[in-house]
Amino acid sequence: MSGIPMVQGLLLSVVLFVLGLVGVLVRRNLIMILMSLEVMLNATGLAFIVAGSRWGEADGQIMFLLILTLAAAEVGVGLGLALQIFRRWHTLDADVLTGMKG
C-alpha cells in the first residue's frame, strides 16, 4: 500500500483544486460551475487519500467516503436548483441571474 509518493500526490491534488477554483470563478454556466465544484471536492478527497496512505491509516478513506456522499447530495440539490432556475428565467448564465443585488 505504499505506492503513492506523497509530494506528487499532494501536488496533483493542489493542481486539481486550483483548476476547479478557476473553473468556478471564470465559467458562467451554472452547470459548469457545479462541475468545477465537483473537481474541487475530488481534489480535497485526493489529498485525504494520499495522507491516509502515507500514514497507513483508514481515516483518509473514511473522509473520502464522507466527501463523496456530500458531493452527491450537493449535486442533487444544485442540479435541482439549476433546473428550477432554468424553468423560471430560461437561462443558466450566472452573470444574468443577479436578482440578489443589494
Next chain:
Amino acid sequence: MIELLGWVPLFPLLGFLILVLAGARLSKPQIAWVGVGSVAVSALLVAWLGAEFLNGTLQPYSMVLGTWIAVGDLSVPFGFYLDALSVTMLFVVTGIGFLIHLYAAGFMKDDPGYARFFAYMNLFVAAMLVLVLADNLVLLYLGWEGVGLGSYLLIGFWYEDPNNGYAARKAFVMTRIGDMALLLGMILLFMHLHTFDIQTLMLRAASQWAPGATLPVAAAALLLGGALGKSAQLPLHTWLPDAMAGPTPVSALIHAATMVTAGVYLIARTHALFAMAPPVLDAVAVIGVLTLLMAGCSALAQTDIKRILAYSTISQIGYMFLALGVGAWSSAIFHLMTHAFFKALLFLAAGAVIFCFHHEHNIFRMGGLRRDMPLAFVSFLIGSAALSGLPFTAGYYSKHEILVAVYSVSPGLWMDACLGAIITGIYSFRLVFVVFFGVQPQGVEQRPCWRMSITLALLCLLALVGGMLHIPLDSVFSERFNTEQGFSLVSVFTLAAPFMGLLIAMLFYLHGGFSVEDLIGSGPINQIRMFWFNGWGMDALYDRVVVRPFKAIARVNKNDAVDSVYAAIALLSRGGYALISSTQNGCIRWYATSMALGIVVIIAIGWLS
C-alpha cells in the same frame, strides 16, 4: 397681621389668571373691576401692613411661603423680606400702580384688547411685587424677568404695527444684555458665598472679603450691569425712548414709575456689596452724571411729547444713580419715590393730552391748550415744577438732598448735576409753554373721563406734598449725610439752578424774547440739535458696531459653518454606503472571487506572522 404679606403679590396674579382664562367672556366693566380691583386690594393691604410696620419697631420681617428649589446644598425658598426699603417700594408699586390702573380703565375703554391689556398689567404688577419683596437673588431674578416680560408684552401691545413689535424686541434684547450680567453676578456670588439669601450674602461678603478686593468688585460690577440694562442707563439706555410705542399708562407705570427704577432698587438692596467695591461705586456715579446730562440734552431737542418724558426719565434715574454712587442710598430711594409721583403724573397728563387732542404726539402741532384742558395744564405745571425741582414740590426735597450729598463728596460731579438741573428746567417748561401757551391750532376732540381726572388730581396732590412723606430708611442704610445744611452758596446755587432753566425756557418759548428759529437757522447749532434729537447717535453707533456686523456675519453664515461638520459626516457615511452597497451586486462569481481572495489574504497573514 403681617403674615398677610404673602397675599400682596397674589392678588394681581389672581387677576392676571382670571383675565387670561376668562377675559374673552367678561364684559368691559367686569374686566375693569377685576383688573383694577386686584391691584386696589393689594394697595389697601400694603397700606395697612405698611402703616403697621412703620408704626412698629421697624425690625425687618421675613417669611417663607414654601420651598422653590432644593438641590443638594442649594435651597431657594419662596421667601419675602420686609424692611423700610421694601415697604417704600411696595407703596410706590401698589399705590401708583393702582392709580395708573384706574386711569387706564378710562384711557383704554375703546380698545378691543381691553382684557389682554389688564391681564398684562396685572402680571407686571405681580412680578414687580415679587421683585421688591424677594429675600433671595433667585426669586428677585424671577420678578426681574417677569417685569421684563410684562414690559415686552405691553410695549408691543398694539402689535399690528411692526414698529411697535420692533420696539418691544429692542427693549427685550437690550435689557437682556444687562440681565445676563446680573445672572453671572448671582452665580459668582453663589460660587464663593454659597447662598442666595440677600441678607446672608451681605453679611458673608463683609466677613469674607476685603473691601476693594477683586471678588467684590467683580460681583458688584456684574450686578451693576443688570441695573444699567433695566434702568436704561448709559450705555444700555437706547431702548427706553423707543419703548414709548406702548400705551401711555404703560409708559407711566413701567417705563417711568416702577420697572426702570428696579436697577436703583437692586443697588440699594445690595448696597453693602457696592460699598465694598469703591471703583464700581465711582463708576455708578460717573455713569449717572453722564446719563443725566446726555439724556437731558436729548430731551431738549425732541418733538414727541412722550419721548421728551422718556429722556427726562433716563435723566432722573441718572440722578438716582449719582446718589447711589456717592453713597447717599436713602436720598436715591427718596428720589425714586418722588420721581414715581411726578413722572406718573406727567405721563398721565401727556396721555390725557394725546387722548383728547386727536392722538397727536408732536408738541409743535399743539398749543394754547390751557383753556380747553385746565386739569391737564395744572397737572403739567405741577409735574414740571416737581421734575425740575422748584421749591416746595416733591422733586425739590429729593433732588436737593442728592445735590447736597454729591457736593460733600465731589464738587465736580455737583457742578455737572447742577447743569443737569438747569437743563431739566429748560426742557420741562419748554414742554409746558409749547403745549399749553400760544395759539391753539384746532379744538379738542373729547374730554377725559372721570377716572382719568381723579387719578390726575390725586397724583397732583402727591407730587406737591410727596416730599413731606418721611420713610425711615435710616433703619436700612447705615451711611448718612447731613442734608440739613444751613444757608450756603452751594445750597443757593442748587436752589437757583431750576429757576435758571425756567427763565431760559420762558425767554425762548413763552414771550419770544429770543427766537429758537434764529438759533436753528445757523448750521452748527442745527447739527448739534439733530445730534441730540437722535439721542447722541447712540442708535446709529450700535447699528454700525453691533447690528450690521452681526447681520453681515449672518448673511455670510447663511449655510451655517458649524453645520458643515455634520454635513461632512453625513456625506462620508453616504459615500461609504454607496461604495459598500456596490459590492452587493448579486453576481455569484463576484462573491466567489471575493471569498477566494479573502481566504488567500487570511492564509497569507497567518503564514507571514
